[in-house]
Amino acid sequence: MNAETFDWRRFLTRWSEEWADAQGDFGELSPDDAEDRQRRWLGVAPATGADIAAMEARLGYEMPPSYREFLRVSDGWRHAGGFVWTLAGTREARWHEDTSGLGEDFDELWGDEDGPEEVRAQVGLWSRGLQLDVESDATYVLLDPEDVGPDGEWAVRVWAHWRASDPERYPSFAAFMVAMHQEFHQLESGRDGQDGAPAFVNETTRAQDAAVDTARTAALRGRHEEAARLLEEAQKYGRPHASELLHQIGQLGGRHANGRQLPHPDNPRFLTELLPLHATAHPGGGRPMDGRHFADPELFPDTAQAAADILREVSEGTYRYRPGGGFGEAVDEARELARWGDTDGAWRILRAAVPVWKPLGPDHIAPVGLLADPVLAPLLTTRRRLELLATPRGGERGPAPAPACDKDPGGLSWLARPGGLRPGQSSPGDYRMVLVEGVAPEELPALLGSAPGTALSPPLRRWDVSRHHRPGRRSSSSYDDKALLSVGRAGAGWSFGIDDSPNGFSTDRLVSPARAASARGGRAIVVWGQSGRDTPLFHVSAARGGTPLYAFTVRDGMIEDSSGDLPAELAPGPLGFDSPGTAAHTAAAARALDAIADRYGVALPRLALTKGRLHSFESMSWIRPPGPGEPYVIMGIG
Known part of the structure; x- marks a missing residue:
């Protein structure tokens, strides 16, 4: 100054x-x-x-x-x-x-x-x-x-x-x-x-209220940075709606003030936007806040039951954002893709529908309720949230922003790269997966379930899968090895199931699930990769119509077994598996995964697997029971 x-x-x-x-x-x-x-x-x-x-x-x-x-x-x-x-x-x-x-x-x-x-x-x-x-x-x-x-x-x-x-x-x-x-x-x-007290209206309040109106229009036209500058100033003067509008810009990654905007049942956005966000831990939002008093019928008789339902759904991870109208239809369509792993396709649907989104009142400038939807929120990466902010909507016009690049790398080889399934880690992680042709993801439990009638879970974060399927479990056994498979679509006509925390690979007792997975006549590919243990390992087995086609297992430069008619592009030697050492093995595994992806036209959705929510189930054992005289171990936590 x-x-x-x-x-x-x-x-x-x-x-x-x-x-x-x-x-x-x-x-x-x-x-x-x-x-x-x-x-x-x-x-x-x-x-x-x-x-x-x-x-x-x-x-x-x-x-x-x-x-x-x-x-x-x-x-x-x-x-x-x-x-x-x-x-x-x-x-x-x-x-x-x-x-x-x-x-x-x-x-x-x-x-x-x-x-x-x-x-x-x-x-x-x-x-x-x-x-x-x-x-x-x-x-x-x-x-x-x-x-x-x-x-x-x-x-x-x-x-x-x-x-x-x-x-x-x-x-x-x-x-x-x-x-x-x-x-x-x-x-x-x-x-x-x-x-x-007299009404507080003067030259300053009129100027700042006009700035809030200008900011709202600018925000709806996609000029969120301009809107934020005006709103930050108006907020300092305590003007109505400034904090509410600025909070929405902040929720989607733009400039914002500190703190979280508290909901109130009188607001039209309360049930669809405010309360779900209030109760959800989401990107940029920190810890969820306690909203139980909103479910008290003595305090809020008109909205208490709806609030109680929302709080329960948020707690259970089953909440669904329901904005209504044409945008609401797009949200439903996008969720259907996202819950099977197609986060890129889901985002493309949302991106196309943002211009038809309509606000619920003068203090509403963006569909921030998306961030409370447990299936859709993960696909809103930082760039995508900013693209949403920059997209004209709510009946306003303006230039469309450049599309944010899609997140997923495609293919399979990212599994073998550092931080593949564990972003931020400096080395690849362990995994095992099955790719099945001609079968929808929801049909996989019927082929590979651990028991008759095995059902899919609701969409879960990967760190919640074990807790959901094995609540209170305090022991493990080497007698069998049932995988917890997160499932989704792996490309046109293909589905996947993947376990990102497998037990150690058992060469002698392995029973590849490829035969069972291919029982309906299509092909099935099983891949098991271990890089985080003493010796790196890579296994592939394939079947069609219940009949094995080929298989090989390599461990730290040594081929442990090979059978069937291996495709030339999957021969372990030319892929580089005959070279010992973790670095050589990792490079060979990436080449093998690329070859599988190219040969069968399959891919895994990295964003959905690392940050999203997918359905899951417990599979049949991947090993046979121990034979006479073969030992097995049971470990428990006292």
Whole structure:
């Protein structure tokens, strides 16, 4: 803020008049407030040049530019925000000299050599600061003569006993006063019309409300960054809808204020957007909040039952976003694809439908309820959320954004790459999978289930699969090896089941599920990869119509077995499996997976498998029972 162009007279006059208009009955005001209200001025007479010179001589410093300009208009101020009742002029300003006794504790906290430079720069503030608060609600206002900007402005630091944080920093006295004017507006906006107070409407509120309207239109036209800038300013003045709109931009990855917008049943968005988000842990949203009181019929008789149903569905992971209209139809279609792993196809459907989305009211600018849908939320990557924000919608027009690149790499070889099924890890993980031709994913339990009538689970996150299928299980056995398979579509006419936490591979007792999986006449391919154990292993077996076609197993450069008529592109030697070592094995496994993907036209959805939710079931054992004299182990947790 440039003190040379900042119009102190206009700014302080507007503030004073707004304050005066916001006051209630004269009888409820103190004598000083009543006088200030009558004269419509919170300041005092201007300081003269001699007053300022005497002050600077007394303090031994030339005052920073914006404070000097303020003094030339008013030699002090009353009601600087809600907690500083009197602000110092030329006669009251004084060096604090740590009269509060806070310096020792703060300097020890700030002086850590490993701390950020901007924190360490505060050391000594309580001793050197120029105190401007004269009367306040335990609030200190200090000008810092050692925190000086290139424009000669001293930073202002504000701290209160009841704020559990470091002092708030403002780059200049002018910036501090603007913030205090905004604080005054926030407090008055919260009291607007309460207890007989006059309506809080003035030049500033009208300008900021117009900015909110402009921001809403800009947001619906896809100009979310422009909207966020306007809303951030309006939010500082406490204007209606600013926080709600800004929160939605923030939920989808744009600029946003801190905190989460609390729902209220009176809002049309409550059941479809606010409450589900309130109760959901989602990207950028942090921990879910407790919303049980919204299900209390004594508090909210009209919405309590619907709220209880939503909270239960969110808790169980079965909540479905239902926005209605043409966009709602697209959401249903997208969910059907996403629950079988086709997150790219699901996003393309949503992307095409965003322009027909309609808001539920003036405080609604985006379908953020998508983030509460456990099946659809994972497909909204950071880039896709920003693309959604940038897409014109709600009846507004504007240029369409460039499409965000689809997330999935395609094919199969990503399984063998570092972090394949465990993003962020530096090495490949273990996995086993079955690819089945001519069978829908929901039909896999009938072919491979651990028992007759095995059913698919609801869509689950991968870390919830074991808990769902084996709740309370505290033991494991090497007698059998039933896989927990997450399922989905692997391409045109193919389905997959994959286990990302398999037990160790048993060469002697393996019973490939390829035969059972192919019983309906199509082909089935089984792949087992181990890279995170002592020796890397790769196994492939294939069958058609219940008849084995080929198989091979390689372990750290050695072919353990090979049978059937291996396709030339899957010969272990040319793939590089005859070279020992983890790096060579990983490269060979990637080439083998590429060959399988190319030969059969199959792929696995990485986003769905690593971050999404898929149906799952417990399969038949992948090993035979131990024969006479063969040992097996049962391990339990006491």
